[in-house]
Amino acid sequence: MVLQTxxxxxxxxxxxQAEDLNTILANGGRGALAWxxxxxxxxxxxxxxxxxxxxxxxVGVAPEHLLxxxxxxxxxxxxxxxxxxxxxxxxxxRDWVESTNGVLLVxxxxxxxxxxxxxxxxxxxxxxxxxxxxxxxxxxxxTKALRWLSLRCPFFLPMSGTPLVGRPAALWSILNMxxxxxxxNFIKYARAYCDxxxxxxxxxxxxxxxxxxxxAEIAPYVMxxxxxxxxxxxxxxxxxxxxxxxxxxxxxxxxxxxxxxxxTWTSLATGGAMNVMSILSQMNAxxxxxxKSKLNGILTWIDDFLESNNEREQLVVFxxxxxxxxxxxxxxxxxxxxxxxxxxxxxxxxxKA
Numbered sequence: 001m002v003l004q005t006x007x008x009x010x011x012x013x014x015x016x017q018a019e020d021l022n023t024i025l026a027n028g029g030r031g032a033l034a035w036x037x038x039x040x041x042x043x044x045x046x047x048x049x050x051x052x053x054x055x056x057x058x059v060g061v062a063p064e065h066l067l068x069x070x071x072x073x074x075x076x077x078x079x080x081x082x083x084x085x086x087x088x089x090x091x092x093x094r095d096w097v098e099s100t101n102g103v104l105l106v107x108x109x110x111x112x113x114x115x116x117x118x119x120x121x122x123x124x125x126x127x128x129x130x131x132x133x134x135x136x137x138x139x140x141x142x143t144k145a146l147r148w149l150s151l152r153c154p155f156f157l158p159m160s161g162t163p164l165v166g167r168p169a170a171l172w173s174i175l176n177m178x179x180x181x182x183x184x185n186f187i188k189y190a191r192a193y194c195d196x197x198x199x200x201x202x203x204x205x206x207x208x209x210x211x212x213x214x215x216a217e218i219a220p221y222v223m224x225x226x227x228x229x230x231x232x233x234x235x236x237x238x239x240x241x242x243x244x245x246x247x248x249x250x251x252x253x254x255x256x257x258x259x260x261x262x263x264t265w266t267s268l269a270t271g272g273a274m275n276v277m278s279i280l281s282q283m284n285a286x287x288x289x290x291x292k293s294k295l296n297g298i299l300t301w302i303d304d305f306l307e308s309n310n311e312r313e314q315l316v317v318f319x320x321x322x323x324x325x326x327x328x329x330x331x332x333x334x335x336x337x338x339x340x341x342x343x344x345x346x347x348x349x350x351x352k353a
Contacts (some may be wrong), residue, residue, distance in 0.1 A: 001025040001026065001028075001029060001050050001052075002022055002025060002026070002196055003018055003021055003022055003025065003047070004051055005047065005050050005051050005054070006018050006047070008047070008050060008077035008078055009076060009078070009324065011043060011076075011077050011078040013043070013047055014040065014230070016170060016225060016230055017040055017043070017044055017047070020033060020035075020044075020223035020225065021044065021047060021048060021051070023220070023223060024048075024157065024223065025051070025052070027221065027282045029052050029126075029154065029155035029156070030155065030156045030157075030179065030221075031157065031177045031178060031220070031221045031222065031223065032158045032160070032174060032178065032221060032222045033045075033157065033158075033159040033160075033223050033225075034160060034161070034222050034223060034224040034225070035143040035159070035161060035223070035224075035225045035230075036112065036161045036225060036226050036227035036230075037161040037304075037305070038227055039225060039227050039230050041130060041159045041161070041194070042066075042069065042070060042073055042075065042130075044157075044159065045060060045070075045075060045128040045130060045157060045159060046070075046074055046077065046297070048126070048128060048155075048157045049050060049103065049126050049128065049278070050057075051103075052125070052126050052154075052155040053099070053125040053126035053155065055100070055101045055318050056100070056101060056124075056125035056126070057099070057100065057101065057102055057103070057124050057125060057126075058102075058103045058104070058124055058125060058126040058127065058128075059103070059104045059105075059106065059114070059124045059126075059127050059149065059153075060103060060105045060106070060127070060128045060129075060130070060149070061105075061106055061107075061108060061111050061127070061128070061130065061146060061149075062105065062107065062108070062129075062130035062131065063107065063108060063130065063131050063134075063297075063300050063301070063304060064106070064107035064108070064245070064296070064297055064300065065242055065244045065297035065298075065300055065301055066345070067085050067088070067105045067106075067107060067245070068085070068132075068245060069242065069243070070083070070105055070130075071085060071105065072081045074103065078352040079297065081101060081102070081103065081269065082099045082102040082103070082106065083100070083102070083103050084099075084102055084103070084104045085105045085106075085245075086104055086105065086106035086107070086110055086113075086114055087102075087106070087107070087110050087113075088116050104124075108131070108134050108142055109142075109270075111142050111145045111149070112141045112142055112144070112145040114145070114149075115144075115145035115146075115148045115149055115335070118143075118149070118152075124149070124153055125153065125154060126153060126154070126155040126157075127149055127153040127155070127156050127157070128154075128156075128158070128159065129146055129150075129156075129158045129159065130155070130156035130159050130160075131159070131160055131162075131304055132146075132159055132160045132174055133160045133162040133170065133174075133307065134170070134235070135147075135158075135173055135174060135177075136167075136169075136170035136173060136174070137173070138172070138173045138176075143173055146177065147173070147177050150177040150178075151177070156177065156178060156345045158174050158177065158178070162304075162307040167206075167208065168189070168190075168193040168194045168209075168211075168214060169190065169194045169205040169206065171218075172186055172189050172190075175189075175218065175221065175251070181223065190203070192209070192210055192213075192214075193208065193209055193210055193211070193213075193214045194206070194207055194208065194209065194322060195207030195208055195209040208271075216245065220266050224301075232283055234256065242293040242297075242301065244293075244297035244298070246290075246293045246294075247293065250289060250292070250293040253289060254286065254289055254290070254293075257282055257285050257286050257289065258286060260282055261279065261282045261283065263281065264278060264279055265279075279348070284347065287320065287321075288321065291319075291320065291321055291324050295324060295327055298328070299327075299328065299331050302315065302317070302328065302331075302332070325341055
C-alpha cells in the first residue's frame with residue numbers, strides 16, 4: 001500500500017511526511033510517527049486517515065485541548081466529512097450509523113468510556129493516537145482502552161514528539177499495540193532492552209540496554225524526525241491560539257452569569273441606576289470561571305511541552321489570577337496518579353488576587 005492522496009485543498013505533504021507515511025503503509029498501515037513538536041503531526045494523522053479509510057469511519061485519540069484544532073484542520077481540507085467530538089457534540093447511535101465516513105475524536109480522559117460503549121461490533125477502520133506517550137503505563141485504564149481499540153482497527157497510527165527510546169519500558173506498550181505478535185512478551189523485551197534487575201523487592205525495569213539493537217528493531221515501526229532536520233528555513237517563533245472547550249456544566253454557569261451582565265446593561269440603557277460594583281463583580285466572576293474551566297487543558301499542554309521539549313526551550317507562563325499560578329506550581333511540584341485528572345485530584349476554587 002502507498003499513499004494515494006498527498007494533497008487536500010491547499011495542503012500538500014512535505015517530502016519527509018510522505019516518505020514516513022509510505023513506510024508505515026508498507027508495514028501494513030501500523031506504525032508510529034515520532035515527529036518533534038511543530039513539524040506536522042496533525043496533518044500527518046489527517047492524511048493517514050484519508051488514505052487508509054477515506055470513506056470509512058475512523059477514531060482519533062488526542063489531548064482534550066487539541067480536539068477542536070483537529071476538527072478545524074480537517075474541516076479546512078475536507079469539509080464534507082463529518083467530524084464528531086466525543087462528549088461535546090450531541091449525537092447518538094443512529095447519527096453514527098448514518099455517518100458512514102465520520103471521524104470521532106475523543107480525549108485521553110474519555111477514551112476508556114468510548115471503549116466501554118463500542119461493544120462487539122467495532123465500527124472503526126482506522127485509529128490514530130496523538131501524544132501516545134500517555135499510554136506508556138500498561139496498567140493504566142486509558143492504556144488498556146487504547147490497546148482494546150487498536151487491536152480492533154486494521155490501521156493504527158500512534159504519534160508522539162516525546163523520545164521514549166531512552167526509556168524502553170515506556171515504549172513497549174505502544175510497540176505491543178502496533179505489532180502484538182512481535183512485541184507480545186514484556187519480560188522477554190525487558191530482559192533484552194530494559195536492563196531488568198531484581199532489587200530485593202521486585203524487578204526493576206527502569207534501565208536501558210542494547211539500545212542500538214532496539215533502534216534497529218523498531219526502525220520499520222517508528223518514524224523519528226527532529227525539528228532542526230526538517231524545518232531549517234522556518235522562523236524560530238510560532239504563534240498559535242489554542243482553543244480549550246468548556247464543559248457543559250461550566251458553560252451553563254458561564255451563560256447564567258453572562259445573562260446577568262446583559263440584564264444589568266439593559267437596565268442601564270432604560271434609565272436604571274448604575275451599579276458599577278455589580279458589573280465589575282459579574283465580569284470578574286466570568287473571568288474567574290473561564291480561567292478555572294481551561295486550567296486542566298493548560299496543565300495538559302504544559303506537561304506535553306515539557307515532555308517533548310527536546311531542545312530544552314524555556315517556558316514562560318503569564319496568568320491573570322494568582323490562584324491559577326499557584327495551581328500550576330502545585331501541579332508541577334508533584335506527580336499525580338497516572339489516570340487522574342488534575343481537577344479531580346485537587347479542586348481549584350477561584351479567589352480574588
